[in-house]
Amino acid sequence: MRRVWELFLKHRKRLAPLVVLVGLAVVGTTLFEAAPRETEIRYDLGPDHGRVVEVRLSYRHDGEEVKGARFTWPDGAPPSLRHEVELVPGRYEVRAELVAPGEQRTIERALRVPSEGVVRIDLFDEAVALVAEARR
Numbered sequence: 001m002r003r004v005w006e007l008f009l010k011h012r013k014r015l016a017p018l019v020v021l022v023g024l025a026v027v028g029t030t031l032f033e034a035a036p037r038e039t040e041i042r043y044d045l046g047p048d049h050g051r052v053v054e055v056r057l058s059y060r061h062d063g064e065e066v067k068g069a070r071f072t073w074p075d076g077a078p079p080s081l082r083h084e085v086e087l088v089p090g091r092y093e094v095r096a097e098l099v100a101p102g103e104q105r106t107i108e109r110a111l112r113v114p115s116e117g118v119v120r121i122d123l124f125d126e127a128v129a130l131v132a133e134a135r136r
Contacts, residue, residue: 036086037114043081043096046124050076054099055123059085059092064090070073087113096123 013049021038045052059067067085071077092111097104 052077
């Protein structure tokens with residue numbers, strides 16, 4: 001180890017630019033990995049989407065809300081909605097509050113960032129949707 005150190009001291013002026021470049025590469029890679037990524041999410045509201053007049057979204061990371069959004073429709077929501085959000089890489093809990101006249105439901109789903117393409121998240125329970133369809 002001592003010999004390596006002596007060799008480094010002897011050639012430090014020539015090695016300095018290389019050390020700086022390696023340091024910049026390490027820092028740049030770390031910053032790139034921690035940079036927010038734009039994520040496009042499509043939320044499917046299910047068969048009763050026309051009753052929904054408001055959706056409140058909350059993106060939670062390590063138990064804390066980091067982003068949120070609110071969508072409203074006076075005449076009822078479309079079957080799905082798209083939301084683009086910038087999030088740093090990691091695992092998130094998506095909490096969606098669906099508001100209909102006289103009713104409010106909270107649904108939680110998981111999201112991992114980064115993701116390829118459009119992420120699709122269902123905001124309804126399949127069993128509830130089948131019962132609703134059977135009643136019609």
